[in-house]
Amino acid sequence: GAGVSQSPSNKVTEKGKDVELRCDPISGHTALYWYRQSLGQGLEFLIYFQGNSAPDKSGLPSDRFSAERTGGSVSTLTIQRTQQEDSAVYLCASSLLADSTDTQYFGPGTRLTVL
Amino acid sequence: AQSVSQHNHHVILSEAASLELGCNYSYGGTVNLFWYxxxxxxxxxxxxxYFSGDPLVKGIKGFEAEFIKSKFSFNLRKPSVQWSDTAEYFxxxxxxxxxxxxxxxxxTRLAVHP
Known part of the structure; x- marks a missing residue:
C-alpha cells in the first residue's frame, strides 16, 4: 500500500487479557517506530526498530509491553495482562532510513480500550 | 531530559485571522524540529x-516556522487561516x-470559524 497501515483500527478488551497490535510500514522503509497517544500523557515514544533489531526500547512503560519485527517489515506490539491505563491510541510510523533527516510517516493508529 | 512545550492548548480564530502557535524546547545540543x-x-x-540552514522554514498549505536558537523556540505561523486548518498541531x-x-x-487544538 501507499502508506503505513495498522490493524485492528479499534480493539476493545477486558482487563487482564493480552492484545496484539500490528503495523505494516511503507514498503522499503527500514526504520519503524511505535508511539502512544493518550489523554493524560500526550504522544509518547515507545520503541524503535532498525531492521529487525530494537536499539531503543526506552519508552516501553512496563515489562508487560513487548514488540517484535520480522523480515524487516511487519511489526507486532504485544501488551500482556492489559490494564485500564493502557487505553490509548497506538501509532506506528516508518521512515526510509534511520537518519535524522528522514520524515516519519504515521499510520492511522489502533484505538485500544481496556474495560 | 529533552522536552517540548506548547503554550496554547486551545486556539479559536476566525477565517482570515493570522496564526502563531508557540513551541519551546529544552535541550542543549543539536536538534531537529518538526510540526505535525x-x-x-x-x-x-x-x-x-528544520534540520539546518535557513531558520525560516516553509511547509505545506502556507505554513511556516522560525527557529530561534537563542530562545529555544520554533513557532508556527500562517498569515491567514482557513476553516480547513481546523486540526490539532504538534x-x-x-x-x-x-x-x-x-x-x-x-x-494545540485549533478551531477556525467561518
Missing amino acids: VQYPGQHLQLLLK CALMFSGGYNKLIFGAG
Missing part, C-alpha cells in the same frame, strides 16, 4: 521540518543520539 498536524479523523502528517524535536525518536509537545 492531525486533521479530524485523519492521521498525523508532517507540516514542516511540535516535536529529535535530538542527536536519540535514535531518531520524536519527542512531542502536548499539542
Whole structure:
C-alpha cells in the first residue's frame, strides 16, 4: 500500500487479557517506530526498530509491553495482562532510513480500550 | 531530559485571522524540529521540518516556522487561516543520539470559524 497501515483500527478488551497490535510500514522503509497517544500523557515514544533489531526500547512503560519485527517489515506490539491505563491510541510510523533527516510517516493508529 | 512545550492548548480564530502557535524546547545540543498536524479523523502528517540552514522554514498549505536558537523556540505561523486548518498541531524535536525518536509537545487544538 501507499502508506503505513495498522490493524485492528479499534480493539476493545477486558482487563487482564493480552492484545496484539500490528503495523505494516511503507514498503522499503527500514526504520519503524511505535508511539502512544493518550489523554493524560500526550504522544509518547515507545520503541524503535532498525531492521529487525530494537536499539531503543526506552519508552516501553512496563515489562508487560513487548514488540517484535520480522523480515524487516511487519511489526507486532504485544501488551500482556492489559490494564485500564493502557487505553490509548497506538501509532506506528516508518521512515526510509534511520537518519535524522528522514520524515516519519504515521499510520492511522489502533484505538485500544481496556474495560 | 529533552522536552517540548506548547503554550496554547486551545486556539479559536476566525477565517482570515493570522496564526502563531508557540513551541519551546529544552535541550542543549543539536536538534531537529518538526510540526505535525492531525486533521479530524485523519492521521498525523508532517507540516514542516528544520534540520539546518535557513531558520525560516516553509511547509505545506502556507505554513511556516522560525527557529530561534537563542530562545529555544520554533513557532508556527500562517498569515491567514482557513476553516480547513481546523486540526490539532504538534511540535516535536529529535535530538542527536536519540535514535531518531520524536519527542512531542502536548499539542494545540485549533478551531477556525467561518
